[in-house]
Amino acid sequence: MSEPMIKAEAVHKRFGRLEVLKGIDLEVERGEVMCLLGPSGSGKSTFLRCINHLEKINSGRLSVDGELVGYRESGGKLHELHERDVARKRAEIGMVFQHFNLFPHMTALENVTLAPTRVLGASRREARDRATDLLARVGLADKLSTYPVALSGGQQQRVAIARALAMQPKLMLFDEPTSALDPELVGDVLDAMRRLAHDGMTMIVVTHEVGFAREVGDTVVFMDAGVVVETGKPADVLGNPQHERTRAFLTNVL
Amino acid sequence: MIAASIIRAIVTNKNFQWHVVGTYLFDSRITHGVLVTIELTVLSMLIGVLLGVILAIMRRSPNPVVSGASWLYIYFFRGTPLLVQILFWYSIAALFKTIDLGIPFGPALVHLNSNTVITPLVAALLGLGLNEGAYMAEIVRAGLLSVDEGQSEAAASLGMGRLQVLRLIVLPQAMRVIIPPTGNETISMLKNTSLVSVIAYTELLYSVQQIYSVSFQTIPLLIVASIWYLAMTSVLYVGQFFIERRFGRGFSRAEQMTMRARWLGMGRGGAGGGVG
Numbered sequence A: 001m002s003e004p005m006i007k008a009e010a011v012h013k014r015f016g017r018l019e020v021l022k023g024i025d026l027e028v029e030r031g032e033v034m035c036l037l038g039p040s041g042s043g044k045s046t047f048l049r050c051i052n053h054l055e056k057i058n059s060g061r062l063s064v065d066g067e068l069v070g071y072r073e074s075g076g077k078l079h080e081l082h083e084r085d086v087a088r089k090r091a092e093i094g095m096v097f098q099h100f101n102l103f104p105h106m107t108a109l110e111n112v113t114l115a116p117t118r119v120l121g122a123s124r125r126e127a128r129d130r131a132t133d134l135l136a137r138v139g140l141a142d143k144l145s146t147y148p149v150a151l152s153g154g155q156q157q158r159v160a161i162a163r164a165l166a167m168q169p170k171l172m173l174f175d176e177p178t179s180a181l182d183p184e185l186v187g188d189v190l191d192a193m194r195r196l197a198h199d200g201m202t203m204i205v206v207t208h209e210v211g212f213a214r215e216v217g218d219t220v221v222f223m224d225a226g227v228v229v230e231t232g233k234p235a236d237v238l239g240n241p242q243h244e245r246t247r248a249f250l251t252n253v254l
Numbered sequence B: 001m002i003a004a005s006i007i008r009a010i011v012t013n014k015n016f017q018w019h020v021v022g023t024y025l026f027d028s029r030i031t032h033g034v035l036v037t038i039e040l041t042v043l044s045m046l047i048g049v050l051l052g053v054i055l056a057i058m059r060r061s062p063n064p065v066v067s068g069a070s071w072l073y074i075y076f077f078r079g080t081p082l083l084v085q086i087l088f089w090y091s092i093a094a095l096f097k098t099i100d101l102g103i104p105f106g107p108a109l110v111h112l113n114s115n116t117v118i119t120p121l122v123a124a125l126l127g128l129g130l131n132e133g134a135y136m137a138e139i140v141r142a143g144l145l146s147v148d149e150g151q152s153e154a155a156a157s158l159g160m161g162r163l164q165v166l167r168l169i170v171l172p173q174a175m176r177v178i179i180p181p182t183g184n185e186t187i188s189m190l191k192n193t194s195l196v197s198v199i200a201y202t203e204l205l206y207s208v209q210q211i212y213s214v215s216f217q218t219i220p221l222l223i224v225a226s227i228w229y230l231a232m233t234s235v236l237y238v239g240q241f242f243i244e245r246r247f248g249r250g251f252s253r254a255e256q257m258t259m260r261a262r263w264l265g266m267g268r269g270g271a272g273g274g275v276g
Helices: A042-051 A083-090 A108-118 A125-137 A151-164 A182-198 A210-216 A233-237 A244-253 B001-010 B018-026 B029-058 B064-079 B084-092 B122-144 B149-157 B162-199 B204-215 B217-248 B259-265
Strands: A004-015 A016-029 A033-037 A058-066 A070-074 A077-080 A094-098 A171-175 A203-206 A219-224 A228-233 B097-102 B109-114
Touching: A004 A042, A016 A042, A016 A219, A016 A228, A033 A210, A033 B162, A042 A058, A042 A171, A042 A203, A083 A244, A083 B149, A094 A151, A094 B097, A094 B149, A108 A125, A108 A151, A108 B162, A125 A151, A151 A182, A182 A203, A182 A210, A219 A244, A228 A233, A228 A244, B018 B217, B029 B064, B029 B122, B029 B162, B029 B204, B029 B217, B064 B217, B084 B122, B084 B162, B084 B217, B122 B162, B149 B162, B162 B204, B162 B217
Parallel strands: A033 A203, A033 A219, A094 A171, A171 A203
Antiparallel strands: A004 A016, A004 A058, A070 A077, A219 A228, B097 B109
């Protein structure tokens, strides 16, 4: 088997004096769907943001597809990457945010075509065709020229997923993608993610949707207070948790 | 009642000499002054906006030297009177007889005589434009701060560089916040151009002064100037409406308001909109 898509070794992250990640070790294989669960403040989202260098790690090693995130190693020393190289690597990683973060001054279609044309240098027509196709796949074929403000939360999040997919990423990060949605809108977003997982996309999903983790996840990771408490198959971690903290958390969310 | 009697007093008072106002309203010296005032306003605002954007971006720089330089500039130009700055630029030849452009402490590449370079126009533009830059910097900075951090993060996560994020995502959204005070600044600028009359630059006020210093028809000529200033600000109001509408796209669920609806106060609160 080839090397893992993501490899984290003793990853530490501090905000001032607050240590948010206290040594994370994880591996995510290609095509794997990993669900990160845990109480808020446990460091799940921070870890996710470290993967595309939105946050810089303080120590440890973190690599995506065999390359270090944000750094270059030469002569046994780490050198921080130039901004341009950081951006180039980010372009290969899709990210979906809790609050969607669609660009409000652009239509759904423009949101999806922007980065492919400006970052990848795709032609307008090429980007347009692909965006139309992606938006149709998430059930928004009739919303191409609608501005985000006129879309429901669930529709906005599906545009955000299409926007990330338009860059043809090798990895998708989801940061609590359904937490800001009304309950009746969650289903459509989870459906879109389920299809993506089915197509073999490597995904890391920070979520509180235990049902989704059980059904779609290949691995479930339970984090608490900046450390990984428990890792395993969903049936094991969710059905038969070994740690007291996991048990306490699951009792609370179920 | 009071308003009616004030209007009556203004119309019937012979000292206003309304017929003189009529004679000079389209006098070629006056219309030339109007054109110069427009030219000064446009050029000074261009300098001001451009400087403002640069200074605002510098203020956000993580480099303390860069952000400090911007802070010092704003501190200095906001802290001294515009009139003093205009006089200072006009008299700069007294400080520096020549202006050398080149490598610092090295050979000069361009050698200029201050008295020929700093014409009244240049002094006026330096005075008005550099001062405006300081005010615009704060307006632009407020606009940049108004854009949610998530917008830059989303753009960065798509692989855009810092400048692309600023140009394509942050600035267009900041415009919505930047434009109303900039309209205000433009109207102020239009009137502040009258300050350069002190360095004998023939904009509208100085043209008027030149006429009444000979004819002694001070009041009617000041009315002529006021009518033109009012006419020009009215045009700016209309322009601002359309620019605001252009950059408000995507921020309101309601149909875009027509100008008439807004004047009649029929539009629902436009700005805002729950965008995450």
